[in-house]
Amino acid sequence: MDFKSILGENCKTGELLKKHTTFKVGGECDYFLTPVTEEELSLCMDIIKRGNLKYYIFGKGSNILADDKGYDGVIISTVGLNNSITHEGNIIEAGAGVGLDKISDYAMENSLTGFEFACGIPGSLGGAIVMNAGAYGGEMSNVLMEVKVLCPDGSIKWKVVSELDLGYRKSNILANNEIVLAAKLKLVYGNRDEIRAQIEDLNNRRSEKQPLEYPSAGSTFKRPEGYFAGKLIDDAGLRGFRLGGAAVSQKHCGFVINYDNASSDDIKKLIEHIKREVDEKFGVKLECEVRMI
Ligand SMILES: Cc1cc2nc3c(=O)[nH]c(=O)nc-3n(C[C@H](O)[C@H](O)[C@H](O)COP(=O)(O)OP(=O)(O)OC[C@H]3O[C@@H](n4cnc5c(N)ncnc54)[C@H](O)[C@@H]3O)c2cc1C
Structure with a gap:
């Protein structure tokens, strides 16, 4: 075969x-x-x-x-994997490939609250679990109940959230060589109009603050303890700084963007430049949130 x-x-x-x-x-x-x-x-x-x-x-x-x-x-x-969303009471079950926007819309349609934070994150459910994605005070660990994974020995298991070692933008899924197949999310009954208004508000805040008009991978760096990466990068004088086709966003310094046909090398070199400058000026070591392959 x-x-x-x-x-x-x-x-x-x-x-x-x-x-x-x-x-x-x-x-x-x-x-x-x-x-x-x-x-x-x-x-x-x-x-x-x-x-x-x-x-x-x-x-x-x-x-x-x-x-x-x-x-x-x-x-x-995994974007095509188990492409369905269902719910029983306040528990939503969705496949790994389902987009977070679809899940937040589904939750809203069914008057379930708690997933609004994820509406504008352009990832799949599987990727969001691996990254413990979060925004606006919410994160996946707050709503995840169980995750179905394919284990390296070929077995399929449902794991409870405490087994995933979720932390700030991390889980143990990749280290365990597991693949997320589906997950159950525990939400709370709410008011559909209020949920819709919250989603609209968060989406507006994103498009005001983030350079969604350029290709990027969102915030390039993890939030260093006690600081904001974007503020450090701005204070280092790097707002709008360009290297080849890559640039620090003018709109949000935490985003490295593909400004004009950037190569992967342009982006990597810019990331290294930012790290160096921020370390030299403020003694803070930025850590990349973006996964490089
Ligand atoms: C404009 C923009 C805004 C963003 N805003 C946010 C934000 O507010 N908050 C935030 O946390 N992130 C944000 N991100 C980053 C990104 O959207 C999230 O990290 C998201 O959860 C990644 O999901 P994905 O499906 O794209 O995963 P990918 O990028 O495809 O993969 C991410 C990691 O997960 C692994 N992976 C993916 N799917 C599976 C699976 N099924 N099983 C096992 N491993 C898997 C990959 O190997 C990789 O290591 C943003 C990105 C952009 C471009």
């Missing part, structure tokens, strides 16, 4: 990763697989393990900087 016989059209070779990252950079990978069922994913993982192939999991690619040199291995996109 090979990838093509399992996935048909959903197995591509030589696919450009720039088509699958919000930074809009990234060269070709050997295989780009988009399984839509758990069985397809398990069969693909068997081939990967038997062949000892290099692989990397993609959600919506909104927190990934892929190298222009490409990836000499298999990319598994």
